[in-house]
Amino acid sequence: MSITLDQSTVLVTGANRGLGKAFTEALVAAGATVYAGARDPESVTVAGATPVRLDVSDDASVAEVAARLGDVTVVVNNAGIGRGGSVLTAASLDGFREELETNTLGPLRVTRAFAPVLAANGGGAVVNVLSALSWATSPAVGGYSASKAAAWSLTNVTRGELREQGTLVVGVHVGYLDTDMAAHVEGPKLPPEDLVAQVLEALENGDEEVLGDDTSRFVKSVLSGPPAHLVV
Ligand SMILES: NC(=O)c1ccc[n+]([C@@H]2O[C@H](COP(=O)([O-])OP(=O)(O)OC[C@H]3O[C@@H](n4cnc5c(N)ncnc54)[C@H](OP(=O)(O)O)[C@@H]3O)[C@@H](O)[C@H]2O)c1
Numbered sequence: 001m002s003i004t005l006d007q008s009t010v011l012v013t014g015a016n017r018g019l020g021k022a023f024t025e026a027l028v029a030a031g032a033t034v035y036a037g038a039r040d041p042e043s044v045t046v047a048g049a050t051p052v053r054l055d056v057s058d059d060a061s062v063a064e065v066a067a068r069l070g071d072v073t074v075v076v077n078n079a080g081i082g083r084g085g086s087v088l089t090a091a092s093l094d095g096f097r098e099e100l101e102t103n104t105l106g107p108l109r110v111t112r113a114f115a116p117v118l119a120a121n122g123g124g125a126v127v128n129v130l131s132a133l134s135w136a137t138s139p140a141v142g143g144y145s146a147s148k149a150a151a152w153s154l155t156n157v158t159r160g161e162l163r164e165q166g167t168l169v170v171g172v173h174v175g176y177l178d179t180d181m182a183a184h185v186e187g188p189k190l191p192p193e194d195l196v197a198q199v200l201e202a203l204e205n206g207d208e209e210v211l212g213d214d215t216s217r218f219v220k221s222v223l224s225g226p227p228a229h230l231v232v
Contacts, residue, residue: 019196072121080103084144087142104151178191
């Protein structure tokens with residue numbers, strides 16, 4: 001199951017900024033037809049991509065887009081949020097609920113809606129943008145980590161379920177990226193374009209997982225060790 005980018009029609013969620021914008025730019029440059037999904041389509045600035053109104057936390061929005069875009073062959077589940085705060089001491093669990101709705105149910109909602117479209121078009125691929133925090137966590141990002149851990153599990157189960165229809169499911173893990181989401185973070189951050197290049201190569205090679213930086217490679221390597229190694 002490998003993907004030929006210049007023959008692909010790709011939907012990118014959260015395509016208006018950050019990693020999603022980098023995906024959109026690189027896919028257009030690679031010769032793909034690109035639908036740039038965004039809550040506000042007017043915020044999409046990438047020339048050559050078609051803006052599409054899409055809120056991944058909204059069932060009706062996702063269903064409407066899937067019914068309309070019958071030519072999609074690759075879905076990039078990129079849209080995500082980080083609300084921060086301790087799951088034990090935050091004033092409420094509202095931020096965590098929002099993270100689950102967007103980061104966990106969002107990609108699942110989009111994958112469910114587009115699975116028949118991908119099948120009809122020969123299989124194609126789903127890319128799920130996860131995180132090193134799918135495996136490691138810290139008190140400041142407990143809800144975000146849990147939402148990405150669940151999204152990782154759903155990546156695994158959907159990979160199994162979609163294998164029969166020939167759909168490649170790629171899980172993407174990375175530490176910090178140089179985008180708005182990590183603007184408050186000091187220290188090394190991967191340029192989003194660097195991660196995108198690795199993901200596009202994985203699609204062309206038919207690889208199921210991308211570990212985009214040293215952080216994600218290290219965290220995966222310590223999964224078999226003591227649980228304390230997964231809390232930073
Ligand atoms: N930045 C990091 O360090 C880092 C590390 C690992 C993984 N990631 C993951 O990488 C992905 C991209 O993040 P980023 O760094 O590019 O973050 P970002 O700069 O904050 O951009 C987030 C994008 O997601 C969109 N979005 C949020 N909620 C949405 C919804 N309900 N429906 C549709 N779009 C929605 C945003 O749209 P609006 O403009 O409308 O808000 C924006 O386009 C996320 O899944 C994130 O969890 C990020």
